Amino acid sequence: MLTATARRGPGQPPTVEIGDQELLGEMLRLVAEGASVEMAAGGVGWSRSGVYRMARKEKVFRQALTAAQKQGRVVRTPPPECGSESQYGKGCRCERCVLAAASARAGRRATARARTGARTARPDG
Ligand SMILES: [Zn+2]
Numbered sequence: 042m043l044t045a046t047a048r049r050g051p052g053q054p055p056t057v058e059i060g061d062q063e064l065l066g067e068m069l070r071l072v073a074e075g076a077s078v079e080m081a082a083g084g085v086g087w088s089r090s091g092v093y094r095m096a097r098k099e100k101v102f103r104q105a106l107t108a109a110q111k112q113g114r115v116v117r118t119p120p121p122e123c124g125s126e127s128q129y130g131k132g133c134r135c136e137r138c139v140l141a142a143a144s145a146r147a148g149r150r151a152t153a154r155a156r157t158g159a160r161t162a163r164p165d166g
Contacts, residue, residue, distance in 0.1 A: 065102075068092070072109040075116040 064085040071081035079089040096103040122128055124137035126145040 069105055069109040072106065073112040073116070075113045078106070078110070 064087075068081045068085045068087065071084050072078060076084070078092055082089045082092045092106070096106050123133060123135055124141050126138075126142045129138040129142035
């Protein structure tokens with residue numbers, strides 16, 4: 042787990058008190074869920090600049106913040122449009138695209154059969 046604590050230089054109070062592990066964890070969780078550092082910091086009553094200043098001073102906190110930001114970017118990035126026949130046509134062979142292409146082919150065959158069947162079955166054809 043994270044063990045960052047605020048260190049006070051002589052006569053220098055820390056801008057952000059990160060002794061509170063609960064708030065620290067909450068802020069990092071918000072960032073990891075895709076919130077901006079500003080939003081996450083505001084969510085726990087800190088300023089964005091205070092968080093960045095602390096990140097510069099505290100290596101452990103900096104690393105945790107960087108990891109959370111990386112995770113947050115992944116969360117914010119929409120997943121590639123997989124699961125469609127067109128993606129399969131573009132060369133994707135993931136399970137979802139293969140299934141989508143297979144069911145699309147099956148659907149076209151079924152439609153063709155239904156049309157043929159309907160024509161044959163029509164009494165006044
Ligand atoms: Zn795919």
